[in-house]
Amino acid sequence: MSSHPHDEWSQSLFRQFKDAGIDLFTYIPDAGNARLAELAEEDNETRLVLLTTEEEGVAMAAGADLVGKKSVLMMQSSGVGNCPNYLSFSKGGRFPCLMMVSMRGDYGEQNPWQYPMGTAVDGIFDAMGVAVFKVDRREDLEGAATAAINAAFRNSQGAALVLTQKFLGAKAF
Amino acid sequence: MTNITLDRRELLAPLFPDQADWLFVSGLAGSSKDAAGLTQDGANLFTMAGCMGSAVATGLGMALSAPDRNVAVITGDGELQMGLGSLNSVATQAPANLTVVCIDNGTHGETGGQEGHTVHRTNLGMIAQGAGFPSVKEITSADQIADAHDFIRTATGPRFLWCRVLPGDPTDFKRNFDPAFCRIRFREAYLGA
Numbered sequence: 250m251s252s253h254p255h256d257e258w259s260q261s262l263f264r265q266f267k268d269a270g271i272d273l274f275t276y277i278p279d280a281g282n283a284r285l286a287e288l289a290e291e292d293n294e295t296r297l298v299l300l301t302t303e304e305e306g307v308a309m310a311a312g313a314d315l316v317g318k319k320s321v322l323m324m325q326s327s328g329v330g331n332c333p334n335y336l337s338f339s340k341g342g343r344f345p346c347l348m349m350v351s352m353r354g355d356y357g358e359q360n361p362w363q364y365p366m367g368t369a370v371d372g373i374f375d376a377m378g379v380a381v382f383k384v385d386r387r388e389d390l391e392g393a394a395t396a397a398i399n400a401a402f403r404n405s406q407g408a409a410l411v412l413t414q415k416f417l418g419a420k421a422f
Numbered sequence: 423m424t425n426i427t428l429d430r431r432e433l434l435a436p437l438f439p440d441q442a443d444w445l446f447v448s449g450l451a452g453s454s455k456d457a458a459g460l461t462q463d464g465a466n467l468f469t470m471a472g473c474m475g476s477a478v479a480t481g482l483g484m485a486l487s488a489p490d491r492n493v494a495v496i497t498g499d500g501e502l503q504m505g506l507g508s509l510n511s512v513a514t515q516a517p518a519n520l521t522v523v524c525i526d527n528g529t530h531g532e533t534g535g536q537e538g539h540t541v542h543r544t545n546l547g548m549i550a551q552g553a554g555f556p557s558v559k560e561i562t563s564a565d566q567i568a569d570a571h572d573f574i575r576t577a578t579g580p581r582f583l584w585c586r587v588l589p590g591d592p593t594d595f596k597r598n599f600d601p602a603f604c605r606i607r608f609r610e611a612y613l614g615a
Binding site for chain 2: 299315338
């Protein structure tokens with residue numbers, strides 16, 4: 250058993266991603282995806298890929314899709330700002346791109362540097378045709394994750410599962 | 423100064439006489455024209471005309487997801503430099519089936535030939551080596567292509583082949599620019615095989 254604060258829901262979401270056929274987990278480390286990343290690394294059937302910048306994960310999703318594989322890009326909300334140009338893959342090329350975003354700068358944030366991008370996430374995703382599925386409460390998680398998975402892989406588009414700070418909690422500074 | 427004599431239009435055919443056996447991702451403009459000329463815009467090639475900087479990462483996603491196939495990224499020096507970090511990501515994953523072929527003409531050919539960093543002090547071979555590629559090779563002339571052909575088949579992967587070419591025209595080839603169509607074409611050919 251892990252004592253990680255996000256262990257319970259991360260286990261559940263990891264199982265859901267795996268059941269959806271996702272075997273490539275790309276990420277830039279963040280407190281909100283740390284446990285999920287551990288699970289993806291520990292599992293023999295999934296691969297965890299450390300990126301240098303978030304948009305690489307959008308491109309990797311496209312490369313995996315071309316040979317019939319599914320991936321999820323896990324990042325903090327600040328990383329969403331690095332992705333718009335590469336989201337041309339999903340908006341223009343109908344590539345699936347599933348993202349899991351752990352929010353900063355939206356609710357209870359104490360670091361002022363997080364607010365500009367945190368408040369721009371919705372606008373950026375809207376501009377690039379990404380469907381957004383927000384999770385404020387634990388009981389929303391499965392339904393929102395299913396919706397994001399379906400939008401990404403059934404409709405071949407950008408889809409973001411957005412875990413808000415109401416759900417994750419705000420970090421103290 | 424290194425004496426560069428390599429004409430890019432004479433590079434890919436002798437490098438990939440077995441092109442049908444490979445999966446290709448190519449970057450913008452000239453490198454995609456060269457790659458499309460090689461495969462006749464075949465279904466085993468996904469060319470790009472946007473998302474500058476993404477070719478190596480796209481190839482990484484493909485190589486990890488198709489470990490039994492040889493995957494080559496064919497891209498230019500400008501495109502590569504916009505996504506240099508992806509070289510680090512490749513090195514950490516170390517897919518043995520991935521080769522990056524950089525066609526370095528030292529200029530932004532598509533936009534008027536403005537000079538790039540590699541005509542100054544930037545050394546892409548050292549960057550790839552520093553990123554952690556186990557195998558890096560530089561060529562500057564046509565008589566080195568035979569060695570490069572062997573290098574991309576026998577050297578420990580992932581491999582980085584740095585091809586320094588003359589700043590002349592790329593292959594004259596009109597490829598399909600519709601990414602959604604090209605995605606379906608690639609997937610049907612690969613998944614149906």
